[in-house]
Amino acid sequence: MNDYWKENLRIIFVLLSIWFLVSFGFGIIFSEWLDQFKIGGFKLGFWFAQQGSIFFFVILIFIYVYLMNKLDKKYQDKNKDK
Amino acid sequence: MSVQLLTYLFVGLTFALYIGIAFWSKAKDTGDFYVAGKGVHPVANGMATAADWMSAASFISIAGIIAFSGRDGAVYLMGWTGGYVLLALLLAPYLRKFGKYTVPEFIGTRYYSDLARIVAVLCLIFISFTYIAGQMRGVGIVFSRFLEVDINLGVIIGMVIVFFYAVMGGMKGITYTQVAQYCVLIFAYLVPAIFISILVTGNPVPQLGFGDTVNGSSEFLLDKLDRITEELGFNPYTENTKSTFDIICITAALMFGTAGLPHVIVRFFTVPKVKDARKSVGYALIFIALLFTTAPAVGAFARANIADSIQDTKYIDAPEWFKNWESIGLVAWKDKNDDGAMQLYPGNAFEGIQPSFTSEVGIYGERIISNKLNEDSQNELYIDRDIMVLANPEIANLPPWVFALVAAGALAAALSTAAGLLLVISSSISHDLMKKTFRPKITEKQELLYARIAASIAILIAGYFGINPPGFVAQVVALAFGLAASTIFPALLMGIFFKNINKEGAILGMILGLITTLSYIIYFKFIFPNFNNSDYWFLGISPEGFGVIGMIVNFLTAALCIKFFPNPPKKVGLILATIRQP
Numbered sequence: 001m002n003d004y005w006k007e008n009l010r011i012i013f014v015l016l017s018i019w020f021l022v023s024f025g026f027g028i029i030f031s032e033w034l035d036q037f038k039i040g041g042f043k044l045g046f047w048f049a050q051q052g053s054i055f056f057f058v059i060l061i062f063i064y065v066y067l068m069n070k071l072d073k074k075y076q077d078k079n080k081d082k
Numbered sequence: 083m084s085v086q087l088l089t090y091l092f093v094g095l096t097f098a099l100y101i102g103i104a105f106w107s108k109a110k111d112t113g114d115f116y117v118a119g120k121g122v123h124p125v126a127n128g129m130a131t132a133a134d135w136m137s138a139a140s141f142i143s144i145a146g147i148i149a150f151s152g153r154d155g156a157v158y159l160m161g162w163t164g165g166y167v168l169l170a171l172l173l174a175p176y177l178r179k180f181g182k183y184t185v186p187e188f189i190g191t192r193y194y195s196d197l198a199r200i201v202a203v204l205c206l207i208f209i210s211f212t213y214i215a216g217q218m219r220g221v222g223i224v225f226s227r228f229l230e231v232d233i234n235l236g237v238i239i240g241m242v243i244v245f246f247y248a249v250m251g252g253m254k255g256i257t258y259t260q261v262a263q264y265c266v267l268i269f270a271y272l273v274p275a276i277f278i279s280i281l282v283t284g285n286p287v288p289q290l291g292f293g294d295t296v297n298g299s300s301e302f303l304l305d306k307l308d309r310i311t312e313e314l315g316f317n318p319y320t321e322n323t324k325s326t327f328d329i330i331c332i333t334a335a336l337m338f339g340t341a342g343l344p345h346v347i348v349r350f351f352t353v354p355k356v357k358d359a360r361k362s363v364g365y366a367l368i369f370i371a372l373l374f375t376t377a378p379a380v381g382a383f384a385r386a387n388i389a390d391s392i393q394d395t396k397y398i399d400a401p402e403w404f405k406n407w408e409s410i411g412l413v414a415w416k417d418k419n420d421d422g423a424m425q426l427y428p429g430n431a432f433e434g435i436q437p438s439f440t441s442e443v444g445i446y447g448e449r450i451i452s453n454k455l456n457e458d459s460q461n462e463l464y465i466d467r468d469i470m471v472l473a474n475p476e477i478a479n480l481p482p483w484v485f486a487l488v489a490a491g492a493l494a495a496a497l498s499t500a501a502g503l504l505l506v507i508s509s510s511i512s513h514d515l516m517k518k519t520f521r522p523k524i525t526e527k528q529e530l531l532y533a534r535i536a537a538s539i540a541i542l543i544a545g546y547f548g549i550n551p552p553g554f555v556a557q558v559v560a561l562a563f564g565l566a567a568s569t570i571f572p573a574l575l576m577g578i579f580f581k582n583i584n585k586e587g588a589i590l591g592m593i594l595g596l597i598t599t600l601s602y603i604i605y606f607k608f609i610f611p612n613f614n615n616s617d618y619w620f621l622g623i624s625p626e627g628f629g630v631i632g633m634i635v636n637f638l639t640a641a642l643c644i645k646f647f648p649n650p651p652k653k654v655g656l657i658l659a660t661i662r663q664p
Contacts, residue, residue: 004662005663023160024334035320041293042292042293050378051159051378054371055371055375061170065170065364072664075664
């Protein structure tokens, strides 16, 4: 397995863990516990379930885009050096 | 100008625009037809994906579903957006890197097997047709409600429009019409939502108004909803009714299903570079999130509005929109307690889900229904949840052009999704079945001709379903997502990330995944609908969430096959090595 792929897998693993946490974690499993906190008129768990998780999804994809562009560049430069 | 005339004008103008784009972007070769020559800008592709993805159901139904199911509606919100993270991280960039035209083509090559490709094609066609029937029906309904033409004529007009840009322009024509359709549909969704948000909370941003206080009081909108729903005996608006485990399964099935829908995946084959594919998924989700974060706000506003303007209001004082929709048959009222006022309580007001109207009129002028009353419930009202979005402009007293805009937006949502589905059906037939399997000797010109013929036939079949809708359209949405989650998604994921999965594993995995999901859904939705409740469900999983189990069966089958069948040949390793490079 090449290094580029390994680093890619690590990035995927970290980002998908956050993906799981904000949707299945905060939006479903711990949702009712989070309801004791409030932001504005939202109970926090309800906010994650109906709005917050979607914002996080968008942000996660753009973080992936940014990290992968950096990774692509790093390995393209390396290949040029060879 | 009257609403009717304005609606004709708006719908006519948008249709002229779509046909104009079709002439401008005629497909010259198969590359244009299948993947728009791989030259679509990532932002444009993001908009096209969003229009492709958001169907008549997303536009019309989702806010209403949330208005009536409260917190439970979150499964659709998270399920239909979260899948894009999976697409961006796990599928789209690698499939784009592979650089071919269709999803079955990847499965056939990666699993070195014509049979794998054919199984994938069959899954794809099945998923796409179940989906498309609902779209054509949506087109017909919008025509009949807004333009007062016959539903069947509406379906035929819709077919002709799609025929123009899908058959002539292929993916290229579809892409640029979808960009235009996205602009129409999101504008049409946001304008009334903003007005309603101002009306209810004074906040012009629906996403913020959702968490704001109600106009003229210090009570938060959601607290008010909890209070009134509870007072009337409903489950409180911001609390779940489904079991946590079932919510997890439904959300997961919708997410994995989204990531496995061929008409969505293939959109990311149309951008120039791999990095564009990643970025493009991000843009797509921004454009989708714009609607999907507005929908729950609209749902909450609508629920509050109904409570304020309908509950305990005398029928003779009912708002005009109520009577308009009653005349079309989407709301009904039966004065059970003879007080002349309308009451909305839990439970169905009468037996049978849809009201069947007689030609008679009651003492207050209401339409009389012939359904047997449900005496177990005090509820007097039937309100079709689909009217929530369509009636918003009337509820908020908006000018007639907004009403016309919503009609054009709903049509854009239905047509764009139908066209995307037609394209994956036609390309899987002309490319994967004809060129790659049965007629490898056909020239490119002949293949393009087959693609156009396949698209035309698919439109006719879709139109037939639109005019003679099978009674099960509403039930089969669960089927489309469940099947995508249990067949195509695992085949693609394992194909990219696990070198050792062999063709036997992929084929048996898809077939067993399909059978598992299909039989469970058919059992509960068609054979024994009376047993369709959590007492009888396997582990308490509803049919909507069972795709997850199908997916697990698929993964386990494929993993077992590593032990019993030979490893994939060397060339598969080479394909994967190229995919796994920058």
